[in-house]
Amino acid sequence: MFDNLSERLSQTLKNISGRGRLTEENIKDTLREVRMALLEADVALPVVREFVKKVKERAVGQEVNKSLSPGQMFIKIVQNELEIAMGEQNEALNLAAQPPAVVMMAGLQGAGKTTSVAKLAKHLSEIHKKKVMVVSADVYRPAAIKQLETLASEVGANFHPSDISQKPVDIVNSAIDAAKTSFMDVLLVDTAGRLAVDEEMMAEIKDLHQAVNPIETLFVVDAMTGQDAANTAKAFNEALPLTGVVLTKIDGDARGGAALSIRQITGKPIKFLGVGEKTDALEPFHPERIASRILGMGDVLSLIEQVERGVDKEKAEKLAKKVQQGKGFDLEDFREQLAQMKNMGGMMSMLEKLPGVGNLPAGALEQVQNGKMTNQMEAIISSMTAAERQRPDIIKGSRKRRIAAGSGTTLQDVNKLLKQFTQMQKMMKKMSGKGGMKKMMRGMGGMLPPGMKFPGR
Incomplete structure (x- = not known):
C-alpha cells in the first residue's frame, strides 16, 4: 500500500x-x-x-x-x-441510535461490498462487542444473497433471509423488525451493486434510503480505481447523504491516489480500509498513521493493534509459562508461532508497518511478500518426527537429509531453519526479562532472509 x-x-x-x-x-x-x-x-x-x-x-x-x-x-x-x-483523525461509526442502528452499504458492482459487510460485522462484534444482523437487499443477484449468508455464518453474524421476488424496501423493513425482536445492536444492509452511476438504480437506492433512514450510509469503493474512486464517491454523495467511505483492495494499490483524493473531493471521511481477502482484513482509517507510513516512518500503533487482535492469548500465556518454568521452546512451539504470524496477516503485513521498511532489499521483501519463506519453514517442521520436534539437538546428517527430501527442500534450507530456530529459542529465554519487545524484534530478525534486517537494528 x-x-x-x-x-x-x-x-x-x-x-x-x-x-x-x-x-x-x-x-x-x-x-x-x-x-x-x-x-x-x-x-x-x-x-x-x-x-x-x-x-x-x-x-x-x-x-x-x-x-x-x-x-x-x-x-x-x-x-x-x-x-x-x-481527514486529520479517525472518524468512527456513529451507532448512537435506538437499536438496531441501521448501516447501509452502497457502491458499484465488484467493489467488494458484500465482503465488506461481513468484515464490518466481524469488526463490530469482536472489537466493539455488538450483536450484529446482516441482510441483503440485492434482488438482482441471487448469488449475492447466498454469498452473504455464507459469510455471515463464517463471521458469526445473524443473517436475515431475503428473496429476489421481494422489494428491497420490504426486505429491509422486515430485517429491522427481526433485529428489534432479536435485540440486535446493529443491522448492516447490503444493497445491489451498480455497474455504473445510472439514474434508475440511483432512484431505487434513494427510495430505499428514504424509507429506512439509516444512521450511517457507507460508500464502498475499490482503491485500485485511483482518482476515479473519488469521482464515483462524489456522484454517489450527490444522490445519497453519505456519512463515510470504505476503501477496499488497498493491499493491491501501490499508488494510494484514492485515499488522498476522496476526503477533499467528497468532504466525506474514509472510515475503514479493506486490507486483504480474509474476513478480519478490515482496519479503521487513521490519517495520521497513513501519512506516517507514506513518508516511510512506519505505523507502530497499527502494528501493536494487529498483534493484539491476531495473537491467541491463551496459547501465548501457555507458551510463556512453559518457557518461564524452564521447559524450553521446541520446534512444535516454533511452528505454532509461524501459524500465529499467518493469522496476523503474515510477516509482510507486519513488516510494512515498521519504520524504514522501504530501504530493505527488494529481493528479500519479495520472499516475505509471497509467503514462500513461512510456508517452507512450516513444511520442513511438518516433515520431522514428534521426537525431532521436541528434541531438535538429535537432528543430524541422515535425519536432515530425510527431512529435506520429505519437505521438498534442500539440506541448506533445513540447516537455515535450525539456525533460525536456535536464535528464536535464545530470544524466548530473554523475553521474560526487561525490554522484552526489543529482544523479540532482534530475535525475529533471525527469521528474515539473508541480508535483510529489521530497520534500526
Missing part, C-alpha cells in the same frame, strides 16, 4: 532534509518532485494543486522549531498536510 508514493516522497524529502534555511528557491525543485509523486500516485489534480500550494505557504519563511532542522521542518509540514488532506 502506497509503495510507489512512499518511495518517491522519501527520496525527494531526503534531498532537502539537510537544508540550513527554507527559501522559495531551494524548495521549488522539491515541491515539483512532490507534485509529480502525487500525480503519479493518481491523486486528483485539484487535490495536488491545493496540497502543494498549502505546503509552499507554510514552508516559505517558516519559523523553524529549535529542535528540528529546516529540512526536517519541511517534512513535518508535508506530513501534516497529508493528514489534513485525508
